[in-house]
Amino acid sequence: MKNIFVLVTAFVALGFSGCAAFRASVSDVDIEKGDHMRSTYDFRDMRKMTEEVVDEILQDKLLTSATTPPVMIVAGIENRTSRHEDMKGLSDSIRTLLIKSGKAKFVNEARREELLKEQGYQASNATPETQVKIGKQMGAAYMLTGSLMEMESRSAREIRLSRKKINYYKLTIEITNLETGMIDWTTEREFARKASLPLIGW
Amino acid sequence: MHKLGAILRCCFALALMLCQSCATNGINAARANFHLGRFEAAEKSLAEAKVSDKDRVLFFMERGVVRQNAGMYKESAADFNAANLAIEELRTYSISKGAASWVANDQMLSFGGVPFERTLLHAFAAKSYLALGIWDGAAVEARLIDKSLDKEFRDDFPEDAYSRYMAGFCFEMVGDWSGAEFQYRKAAELAEKKGIYIDSKSGSVTLDKETTQDKKPNVQRGELICFVGYGNVPGGRDILANRWPATYSVHAEVYAGEKYLGRSFVLADTAELSFETEQKLAAMKALKTIARIAAKESIAGAIESRNQVLADLARLLLIGILEQPDCRRWETLPRFLSVARIPYSPSDGDLELRFVSIPGVAIKCINLPVQEFVRYNKRVAFARDIVAADGLDK
Numbered sequence: 001m002k003n004i005f006v007l008v009t010a011f012v013a014l015g016f017s018g019c020a021a022f023r024a025s026v027s028d029v030d031i032e033k034g035d036h037m038r039s040t041y042d043f044r045d046m047r048k049m050t051e052e053v054v055d056e057i058l059q060d061k062l063l064t065s066a067t068t069p070p071v072m073i074v075a076g077i078e079n080r081t082s083r084h085e086d087m088k089g090l091s092d093s094i095r096t097l098l099i100k101s102g103k104a105k106f107v108n109e110a111r112r113e114e115l116l117k118e119q120g121y122q123a124s125n126a127t128p129e130t131q132v133k134i135g136k137q138m139g140a141a142y143m144l145t146g147s148l149m150e151m152e153s154r155s156a157r158e159i160r161l162s163r164k165k166i167n168y169y170k171l172t173i174e175i176t177n178l179e180t181g182m183i184d185w186t187t188e189r190e191f192a193r194k195a196s197l198p199l200i201g202w
Numbered sequence: 203m204h205k206l207g208a209i210l211r212c213c214f215a216l217a218l219m220l221c222q223s224c225a226t227n228g229i230n231a232a233r234a235n236f237h238l239g240r241f242e243a244a245e246k247s248l249a250e251a252k253v254s255d256k257d258r259v260l261f262f263m264e265r266g267v268v269r270q271n272a273g274m275y276k277e278s279a280a281d282f283n284a285a286n287l288a289i290e291e292l293r294t295y296s297i298s299k300g301a302a303s304w305v306a307n308d309q310m311l312s313f314g315g316v317p318f319e320r321t322l323l324h325a326f327a328a329k330s331y332l333a334l335g336i337w338d339g340a341a342v343e344a345r346l347i348d349k350s351l352d353k354e355f356r357d358d359f360p361e362d363a364y365s366r367y368m369a370g371f372c373f374e375m376v377g378d379w380s381g382a383e384f385q386y387r388k389a390a391e392l393a394e395k396k397g398i399y400i401d402s403k404s405g406s407v408t409l410d411k412e413t414t415q416d417k418k419p420n421v422q423r424g425e426l427i428c429f430v431g432y433g434n435v436p437g438g439r440d441i442l443a444n445r446w447p448a449t450y451s452v453h454a455e456v457y458a459g460e461k462y463l464g465r466s467f468v469l470a471d472t473a474e475l476s477f478e479t480e481q482k483l484a485a486m487k488a489l490k491t492i493a494r495i496a497a498k499e500s501i502a503g504a505i506e507s508r509n510q511v512l513a514d515l516a517r518l519l520l521i522g523i524l525e526q527p528d529c530r531r532w533e534t535l536p537r538f539l540s541v542a543r544i545p546y547s548p549s550d551g552d553l554e555l556r557f558v559s560i561p562g563v564a565i566k567c568i569n570l571p572v573q574e575f576v577r578y579n580k581r582v583a584f585a586r587d588i589v590a591a592d593g594l595d596k
Contacts, residue, residue, distance in 0.1 A: 078376070079338040082345040084283060087338070154354070163293075201294040 039167040039195035040083060041148070046090055049171050049189045054097040062142075062175065062185050063103045071105045072098075072175070073140035081150035081169070094144070094173070107140050142184065146173035161199055168192040228252060229264055233533050236264075237434060239588045241272040256299065256312040259288045260530055263315070263323060267534040270326065271586055275333040282327035286346070289314050289323075304494055305520075308487070308528035316483070317359035318475040319532045321350040322539075325365040328372050329429060332582045335575030337375045344372035348385065360478045363392035363400075364470035364539040370405060371427055375577050389469065398467045407467045407543055424579045426546035426572060428466060430454045432557065432587035433537025435472040438529030441480055454585070456544055456570060457554045464544030465558075472535050487527075495521060536586060546572075546581065555585050 036042055057063060063070070074095055077087040098104040108115070115137075122131045148171050155164040174186040228251020235244035245268050253261040266281035292314040302310035315323065324346040331339035347369040351361050370385030383402050390400040399411045405427075432454070454466040498520040506513035553570040572583045 079342060082342060082349060084339060084342055198294055201296055 036193060039165060039193040041081065041085055041150070041167070041169055045169070045191065046093065049191075050090065050093040050097065052189055053171070053173050053187060054094055054101070056187050057098065057173075057175070057185065058101055058103055060185055066103075069103050069105045070142055071107060071138050071140045072142045072144050073107050073109050073178075075109075075143045075145045077145065077171075077173070078147035080147050082152070083150075085148065087148065090148070090171075091144070091146075105138070107138055141178055143176045143178055144173065145176065146171065148172075162196045163199060164194060164196050166192055166194045229257070229261060232264060232268060236268055236271075236534050237588060241268055244268045245272065256310070257530070258312070259285050259292070259315060260313045260532065262288065263319070263532045264534050266323075266326060266330075267532075270330055270584075271588065275330040279327055279330035279334070279339070282323055282330065285323055286327070289320060304497060306524045307494075307526050308490070309526060309530070311528070313530045315532060316476075316479045317350070317356045318362060318472070318479060319535075321347055321356075321361070321365045322470075322472075322532075322535065324350060325368040325539075328368050329584060332372070332375070333573050333575075333584065335573075335577075337372075337577060340372040341376040341378065344369035344381070344385070351388075357482075359482055360475050361392065362470035362475055362539070363389040363396075363398075364541065366392065367400065367405070367407075367469055367541055368429070374405060375580065377578070393467075393469055396468070398469065405543060407469075407541055409467070423545060424547045424581075426456075426463075426542075426544050426553075426581050426583055428454075428456060428542040428544070428555075428570065428583045428585065430466045430540045430542060430555065430585045430587075431536030431538065432540075434588075435476065435531070435533060435535040435537050437533055438527075438531040441473070441476045441531070442527055442529060444477070451560045452538075452557055452565065454540060454542065455556045455558050455564075456542055457556060458550040458552070461550070463546065463550070463553070464542050466540035466542035468538045468540045470539040471537065472539065473537055476531065491525075495525060498525070548572075553583070557587060 031043065031047065034044070036044060074091045077091045079085055079087045095106050099106060119132060119134055123134065148169060151168045153166045153168075168190065169192070170188055170190040172186065172188050174183045176182065177184045228247055232244040232247035232251065235241075235247055245265070248261065248265045248268065251261070262281045262285035266278045266285065269275075269278035269281060292312050296312065299311050314320070324343045328340045328343035328347070331337070331343060347365050349355065351365065366385050366389035370382045370389060373379075373381035373385060382405065386400055386405050387402040390402055393400050393407075398407060398409060400407050432452070453468065456463040456465070499517075501520060502513050502517040505516050553572065555568050555570040556564040557566045557568075558564050566587065568585060568587065570583050570585050572581050575581070
């Protein structure tokens with residue numbers, strides 16, 4: 001009888017105290033602050049590395065000494081990690097910040113097909129005064145490329161209740177002169193993060 | 203009070219039995235349709251299947267293969283990624299499921315695949331990315347193949363040359379020649395035991411060690427790399443019972459009209475991999491099974507002192523019915539995984555795959571569609587012989 005009383009009391013207490021735990025909740029997150037949930041690359045890393053890379057490009061003589069903003073093309077950032085990360089998101093962020101600075105311009109290589117399609121349509125169907133002129137696209141002088149690589153270390157096999165791992169990332173960005181083929185600018189950004197994950201859960 | 207406790211224990215055992223009995227019916231229906239070549243029906247069965255949380259990995263694996271064979275490469279890649287993420291979550295041991303497995307059987311545990319299945323998961327995902335021309339995605343899967351074959355993750359479980367070769371080819375397609383060479387070399391070490399030779403620099407595959415020719419990767423020569431699967435992996439019960447068709451020599455030959463272009467070489471036999479895996483797991487499983495039966499017997503013994511009938515019922519449920527081996531396996535895998543690497547140019551026209559037995563008799567012919575994307579003058583083609591022809595799978 002005593003055991004049944006204890007069990008019932010425990011369930012009632014769980015019911016009252018666990019209400020919040022069993023309810024779904026949603027709240028906004030400050031993207032500038034907050035903790036990383038895992039040791040792997042996440043949106044905060046992308047934002048931080050993007051801002052640092054762009055700050056460095058903007059201070060380089062490649063842009064500071066140019067009389068007019070150079071025209072660039074993004075040829076892609078290679079994913080050399082062991083996760084399917086969105087590299088286009090990273091390159092888009094870099095491109096957006098550079099365009100907003102007013103010190104670089106970009107051709108829209110991803111939309112070339114759509115551009116040609118629209119130009120072709122206008123040539124056949126739009127009024128002469130509203131048609132865009134064919135053959136006026138800007139040629140890029142520089143190509144922006146890069147790669148994100150990853151190395152992972154794990155704690156050795158031993159008797160333990162959690163496993164530790166360290167993920168190291170290095171982002172390399174380079175700007176290549178399309179005429180000479182030379183890399184006119186390059187930089188690296190790296191970071192490492194450690195995580196301890198439980199081996200046992202419910 | 204004691205009678206009430208005994209009845210509650212029996213009801214609990216009955217509930218456990220009911221919970222685990224129908225978990226994979228939808229998956230079984232899908233497999234049956236898949237093995238008859240009815241991919242749409244297989245996909246529909248999976249869409250309608252009520253799959254429990256513990257069978258999520260299996261569900262994604264099976265659906266990934268079904269979709270891949272139906273040409274739904276983007277969807278199949280998503281399924282394989284979902285399976286991989288679900289497996290990562292399983293690295294944390296679940297106390298609740300572990301406890302249930304000690305009361306009922308190992309089917310209460312979440313299915314996470316055996317080591318070679320976890321490796322092939324990435325090999326199949328790589329195929330989807332190659333078909334989509336997403337070379338970076340294929341290279342990510344290649345790194346995951348390499349990671350899964352690391353001793354730390356694999357222990358002493360068997361590895362296969364096919365996954366290594368797939369990883370090597372994926373590295374080749376992103377221009378990582380040293381990475382490709384490393385994987386080809388690993389594949390060569392495994393394949394040589396079966397009398398197949400792989401050149402670590404060019405990735406060419408032959409039966410003649412002396413003719414592993416190129417000393418460096420040839421990016422100029424047009425090549426077609428065909429990944430061919432045929433036969434069907436034996437089911438979990440057949441593996442446990444040591445019961446599947448013997449190995450026999452059937453290979454696939456590629457023809458452009460009547461012009462012979464080359465042949466495939468079997469780099470992995472999933473029946474062999476399954477059997478070797480089961481052998482390694484046998485001792486661990488036996489110990490746990492003995493301990494579990496002893497625990498169940500002690501439960502029945504505790505009831506027996508109060509009520510003989512209930513004790514007999516408890517024994518029937520706990521030992522007679524609940525004590526079942528965990529036969530869950532990835533059953534839409536092909537039995538034989540082979541690779542053909544042949545010189546090719548689009549002017550060769552439509553290609554045909556002929557399955558040939560030792561005397562050179564063509565058992566079956568199927569079309570070999572070449573994927574549209576090309577890089578470094580290399581193209582890929584995938585073929586899977588689902589419906590067993592005479593001589594295959596028997």
